[in-house]
Amino acid sequence: MSIKISNLSHTYSKGTTFEKKALDDINITIERGEFIGLIGHTGSGKSTLIQHLNVLLRPDTGSIIIDGEDIHADKGRLKAIRSKVGLVFQYPEHQLFEMTVFKDVAFGPANMGIAEDETRQRVEDALAIVGIPPELHEKSPFELSGGQKRRVAIAGVLAMKPEILVLDEPTAGLDPRGRDEILGRIKEMHEKLKLTVILVSHSMEDIARLVDRIFVINHGKIALFGPPAEIFAQTQQLETIGLSSTQAAYVAKHLQEKGFKLPDGIYTVDGAVTEILKVVRG
Amino acid sequence: MLKITIGQYYHANSFIHRLDARMKLLCTIIFITVLFFVGNFLGYALAAVYLAIVIMASKVPPKYLFRGLRAILFIIVFTTFLNVFFTQGEDILFAIGPVQITLQGLLNAARMATRLVMLIVGSSILTLTTTPIQLTDAIEFSLKPFKKIGVPAHEIAMMMTIALRFIPTLIEEMDKIMKAQMARGADFDTGGLIKKAKSLVPLLVPLFISSFRRADDLALAMEARCYRGDVGRTRMKQMKLAMRDYKALAVMTIFVALIFALEYLARIWGIW
Ligand SMILES: Nc1ncnc2c1ncn2[C@@H]1O[C@H](COP(=O)(O)OP(=O)(O)OP(=O)(O)O)[C@@H](O)[C@H]1O
Ligand SMILES: [Mg+2]
Numbered sequence: 001m002s003i004k005i006s007n008l009s010h011t012y013s014k015g016t017t018f019e020k021k022a023l024d025d026i027n028i029t030i031e032r033g034e035f036i037g038l039i040g041h042t043g044s045g046k047s048t049l050i051q052h053l054n055v056l057l058r059p060d061t062g063s064i065i066i067d068g069e070d071i072h073a074d075k076g077r078l079k080a081i082r083s084k085v086g087l088v089f090q091y092p093e094h095q096l097f098e099m100t101v102f103k104d105v106a107f108g109p110a111n112m113g114i115a116e117d118e119t120r121q122r123v124e125d126a127l128a129i130v131g132i133p134p135e136l137h138e139k140s141p142f143e144l145s146g147g148q149k150r151r152v153a154i155a156g157v158l159a160m161k162p163e164i165l166v167l168d169e170p171t172a173g174l175d176p177r178g179r180d181e182i183l184g185r186i187k188e189m190h191e192k193l194k195l196t197v198i199l200v201s202h203s204m205e206d207i208a209r210l211v212d213r214i215f216v217i218n219h220g221k222i223a224l225f226g227p228p229a230e231i232f233a234q235t236q237q238l239e240t241i242g243l244s245s246t247q248a249a250y251v252a253k254h255l256q257e258k259g260f261k262l263p264d265g266i267y268t269v270d271g272a273v274t275e276i277l278k279v280v281r282g
Numbered sequence: 283m284l285k286i287t288i289g290q291y292y293h294a295n296s297f298i299h300r301l302d303a304r305m306k307l308l309c310t311i312i313f314i315t316v317l318f319f320v321g322n323f324l325g326y327a328l329a330a331v332y333l334a335i336v337i338m339a340s341k342v343p344p345k346y347l348f349r350g351l352r353a354i355l356f357i358i359v360f361t362t363f364l365n366v367f368f369t370q371g372e373d374i375l376f377a378i379g380p381v382q383i384t385l386q387g388l389l390n391a392a393r394m395a396t397r398l399v400m401l402i403v404g405s406s407i408l409t410l411t412t413t414p415i416q417l418t419d420a421i422e423f424s425l426k427p428f429k430k431i432g433v434p435a436h437e438i439a440m441m442m443t444i445a446l447r448f449i450p451t452l453i454e455e456m457d458k459i460m461k462a463q464m465a466r467g468a469d470f471d472t473g474g475l476i477k478k479a480k481s482l483v484p485l486l487v488p489l490f491i492s493s494f495r496r497a498d499d500l501a502l503a504m505e506a507r508c509y510r511g512d513v514g515r516t517r518m519k520q521m522k523l524a525m526r527d528y529k530a531l532a533v534m535t536i537f538v539a540l541i542f543a544l545e546y547l548a549r550i551w552g553i554w
């Protein structure tokens with residue numbers, strides 16, 4: 001049971017002067033229940049890649065097999081695939097349209113043809129997960145703050161109960177507390193429900209804290225992949241493609257250069273604290 | 283999707299591209315007007331040759347030019363049909379019941395179709411070789427004389443510029459919202475008329491909201507930079523007529539003279 005992306009290429013505006021090869025021969029395999037981080041600089045093709053995962057874009061060449069099914073094969077299966085793969089867009093608050101928060105979150109489940117009681121339950125659960133209190137349920141989504149809107153929009157996807165959750169920079173522009181809260185909830189769901197999560201983020205700190213495995217994408221190609229400890233140790237490579245390692249990794253590296261006997265593979269703050277304390281206390 | 287421009291400006295470096303937008307606008311208007319005076323086939327042939335030369339000089343691949351025709355294919359077919367079947371005339375070629383096909387009908391149909399095709403291709407050359415901004419500047423310039431009678435030339439041009447500037451943005455935005463709603467299972471393609479209209483709500487509401495927000499932001503940004511309308515405003519790019527513009531005008535004049543000469547001769551010789 002997995003997501004298998006093979007030889008995926010995608011070119012925008014093919015055959016015009018604005019032709020742009022956004023993805024170039026991508027090969028990725030993701031196992032069920034993994035928490036994946038996808039990083040890359042602006043315009044590297046992250047959003048393009050994840051839009052293929054629920055058939056919003058079609059590949060020029062290559063295929064995506066999810067649980068043994070080629071998702072681009074059968075148009076009749078679109079809805080089923082889109083409810084299985086939940087995609088939270090970059091700035092999802094721009095998609096809100098209903099009269100009330102509740103109705104907006106119910107839009108997805110209603111489209112899936114889910115019964116009313118069940119929809120009600122799902123909406124309430126989803127809004128609880130993202131931390132929207134019940135007194136806001138009947139408000140207009142346009143009266144909420146930016147951060148609250150974002151949460152409602154995320155709930156709109158969660159209410160569809162996807163098995164694979166894909167998030168495109170879900171915390172861009174949120175305050176640190178809101179960011180930690182939302183990411184914490186997602187991590188929780190990942191652990192409790194064995195949800196497969198693919199997180200696109202520009203925050204190396206968030207990625208380092210959360211994910212099991214990282215794919216680094218550069219100019220539409222997979223440049224590096226592996227567990228965070230491996231990826232964040234390759235400071236040089238990350239920097240040449242316009243990214244960086246985590247703060248903690250840099251601190252650890254500087255300390256090593258200054259002669260501290262720290263082990264390799266430190267990339268989170270917690271990890272760094274433990275290791276440094278070990279050295280300092282002997 | 284991302285870089286759609288209205289009229290599909292095709293970037294190239296050609297004689298036609300470098301011409302002053304005002305001159306191109308003038309020549310296009312002359313060309314279109316002249317087309318309506320042409321009645322004989324020699325004239326059409328000359329116009330076609332002229333158009334072909336301009337197309338070659340513009341370095342725009344013909345594929346782009348004729349793409350615009352697809353949109354009006356129906357109109358061409360429809361007028362041809364009307365002309366063929368409903369023109370009264372003496373030289374009846376054959377008749378099926380009350381419907382007669384006459385020589386005059388066929389000729390009229392051919393004239394009309396040629397005229398329409400040339401009209402579209404001719405004006406496409408203008409929009410393909412002139413950026414929307416240059417074009418609105420040219421329109422503002424040509425509306426200036428009407429300012430005295432209360433035509434808000436500057437405001438019209440500014441509105442057009444802004445509209446043109448935001449069409450690609452809106453298309454991009456629409457694409458994004460559409461995808462986001464499709465990811466939530468929205469279905470824009472199937473169902474009857476009412477269902478389809480209803481399915482547009484999740485698309486249009488966010489689109490309107492973002493347009494209003496954009497309009498607000500833009501107004502604020504313009505005010506912050508002291509925009510006060512037309513009065514005392516100077517341009518970053520001054521429009522200046524160069525030698526090539528006069529050359530183009532000369533060629534155009536020769537073309538017009540030839541067309542009218544041909545038309546005169548055709549009358550004398552009795553060519554269709
Ligand atoms: N609809 C589109 N039409 C044409 N080109 C596009 C379109 N969407 C994206 N592109 C181009 O494809 C490339 C990849 O874009 P993509 O949105 O996937 O980048 P990204 O990695 O998500 O960047 P960011 O971090 O800024 O979100 C970019 O060069 C972009 O200009
Ligand atoms: Mg993106």
